[in-house]
Amino acid sequence: MTIQWFPGHMTRARRQIEDKLKLIDVVIELLDARIPLSSRNPMIDEILQNKPRLVLLNKNDLADPAVTAKWVAYFADHGLDALPVDAANGNQMKEIMARCKQLMAAKFEAQQRKGIKNPRAIRALIVGIPNVGKSTLINRLAGRKIAATGDKPGVTKGQQWIKVGTEMELLDTPGILWPKFEDQQVGMRLAATGAIKEEILYPEDIAFHTMRYMIAHYGASLQERFGIEKLPDDPDNNDAVIEVMEAVGRKRGALMSGGRVDLEKTSLTILRELRAGKMGRVSLETPEDIPQDPL
Ligand code: G4P
Numbered sequence: 001m002t003i004q005w006f007p008g009h010m011t012r013a014r015r016q017i018e019d020k021l022k023l024i025d026v027v028i029e030l031l032d033a034r035i036p037l038s039s040r041n042p043m044i045d046e047i048l049q050n051k052p053r054l055v056l057l058n059k060n061d062l063a064d065p066a067v068t069a070k071w072v073a074y075f076a077d078h079g080l081d082a083l084p085v086d087a088a089n090g091n092q093m094k095e096i097m098a099r100c101k102q103l104m105a106a107k108f109e110a111q112q113r114k115g116i117k118n119p120r121a122i123r124a125l126i127v128g129i130p131n132v133g134k135s136t137l138i139n140r141l142a143g144r145k146i147a148a149t150g151d152k153p154g155v156t157k158g159q160q161w162i163k164v165g166t167e168m169e170l171l172d173t174p175g176i177l178w179p180k181f182e183d184q185q186v187g188m189r190l191a192a193t194g195a196i197k198e199e200i201l202y203p204e205d206i207a208f209h210t211m212r213y214m215i216a217h218y219g220a221s222l223q224e225r226f227g228i229e230k231l232p233d234d235p236d237n238n239d240a241v242i243e244v245m246e247a248v249g250r251k252r253g254a255l256m257s258g259g260r261v262d263l264e265k266t267s268l269t270i271l272r273e274l275r276a277g278k279m280g281r282v283s284l285e286t287p288e289d290i291p292q293d294p295l
Contacts, residue, residue: 005178014047017175020125023159024171025107026052026100030128030137033057033084034064034283036071037290038189039129041177048127052103053080056096058133059193060084062275064218067283074287087133090140097168100124122168123161127175131195134174138162146172185209189284194275207267210274212241213284221280225273226251245270 005013021027027048032039036057041047055075057068068084075082083099085092100122108119126134139145142162160172179195181187188209190196214222216235222228226248232240242263249255249266256262273279 005181010178013176013178014043017047017125017127017177020159020171020175021048021051024051024123024125026054026103026122026124028096028100028124028126028137029053029055030058030087030126030132030134030174031055032132032193032195033060033068033071034062034193035189035195035285036075036082038186038285039132039179039193039195041127041129042180044127044177047177054096054099054103055080055082056087056137057082057084058087058128058137061086061089062277062281064281064283067286070287085137087137087140093141093164096141097165100168121163121166123171124164124168125171125175127177129177129179129190129195131197134176138170138172138174141168141170192271192274192284194271202264203267203271204263207245207270208238208241210270210284211245212236214279214282215241215244218280218282221282225279 029044029048057063057071060068063084072082072084081099081103083092083095085096104119104122111119126137128134135146141164146162161169162172164170179186179190181190181196187196187201188206191201191206192210211222212235215231219231222244223231228244228247228251231244235241245263245266246261248270249261249263252266252269254262254265254269274282
């Protein structure tokens with residue numbers, strides 16, 4: 001999906017979510033487990049107000065488990081229940097429902113005190129930036145493929161509820177949020193994970209930043225994957241990072257005539273292998289990387 005965000009789009013996206021919020025009990029906020037903050041909408045708290053919220057750290061199969069554990073603790077410190085999931089695999093669906101029920105427990109108890117014995121199904125809305133896995137999750141929860149048409153411009157249709165077991169209903173069209181792409185670091189991380197598909201950044205730049213991070217945090221995986229004997233001691237040394245990329249290019253046979261390494265081709269290879277999890281489970285940001293706590 002190609003989405004370009006302009007102020008008008010943002011206002012409309014926000015209004016669409018606010019309209020949906022009136023219909024639902026719980027928001028399921030989908031983030032990319034590899035970059036939980038970079039894949040987060042900057043205005044999310046303002047938009048969601050005080051709706052009960054479950055945070056899902058999706059694509060957990062690709063993220064570093066130790067870093068994901070830190071993120072879960074980070075969100076817990078900020079009063080948010082965060083669950084790592086792998087929507088593509090779909091093995092956490094019961095747990096997602098259980099967590100949503102937990103979020104509603106106080107409301108259900110209040111209803112019971114008022115004499116309402118069988119509360120209606122919990123109504124949930126999935127929100128997240130493009131490509132974070134919203135449709136995949138909806139299909140998994142629904143247990144079938146749901147055609148998504150409602151959020152395309154010019155297409156209007158009534159809201160459809162999808163039954164998830166007997167105790168939950170899901171709005172069939174997710175809320176699409178914009179990422180905070182003003183920050184260059186954030187843009188690089190979004191591009192590295194494939195969240196930004198548009199060719200607005202050069203693959204060489206994305207791969208360079210990714211390599212620098214990998215050298216600093218996942219050196220052993222890098223060495224093993226590409227048979228690199230020695231990595232630079234200082235990942236901030238640009239020339240040394242380029243040398244590592246060139247070594248990868250030679251290893252993968254990405255050469256131009258004359259034997260020089262084709263850096264563009266090498267960069268695309270690096271990014272493809274990273275996104276496919278070929279370099280192991282890699283997270284591209286940790287709670288410690290955040291200079292100022294944004295929450
Ligand atoms: P969206 O509705 O939020 O825009 O995202 P969507 O479900 O379309 O998912 C985007 C891509 O992410 C899809 O890949 C999907 O298979 C993949 N994906 C979703 N959940 C997971 C997960 O838990 N783990 C992994 N590894 N991948 C996941 P795709 O169809 O191949 O598209 P693309 O990769 O070519 O964009």
